[in-house]
Amino acid sequence: MKKGLFWGAALLVEVVLLVILYMRYKDVEWRIFLVQGQQAYRYAELHQEWLAYSGGMVLIGLALPFTVYFLLGALRRKKG
Numbered sequence: 001m002k003k004g005l006f007w008g009a010a011l012l013v014e015v016v017l018l019v020i021l022y023m024r025y026k027d028v029e030w031r032i033f034l035v036q037g038q039q040a041y042r043y044a045e046l047h048q049e050w051l052a053y054s055g056g057m058v059l060i061g062l063a064l065p066f067t068v069y070f071l072l073g074a075l076r077r078k079k080g
Contacts, residue, residue, distance in 0.1 A: 004078055007071035014067055018060050025053040 028050045035042050 003074040004071065007067060007074050011064075011067050011071055014060050014064055018057060018064070021053050021057045021060065025050065025057065028053060 028046055032043065032046045032050060035046065037043075
């Protein structure tokens with residue numbers, strides 16, 4: 001049961017982090033749209049932040065299937 005609880009909590013944390021990163025990603029994307037072509041330095045700064053958020057989402061997205069796999073494996077062992 002402890003492994004199932006651990007992997008369930010891990011899955012919840014990953015999903016919450018993914019949602020938070022996506023919200024920040026979209027916010028930065030909107031700010032990039034607002035400054036585009038006006039302030040080159042601010043545009044570059046925002047673009048770097050945007051890339052960091054997208055990289056974080058990719059990393060969490062890559063880890064998510066493994067977390068689901070281990071969660072399902074822990075739940076199957078509990079039933080069996």
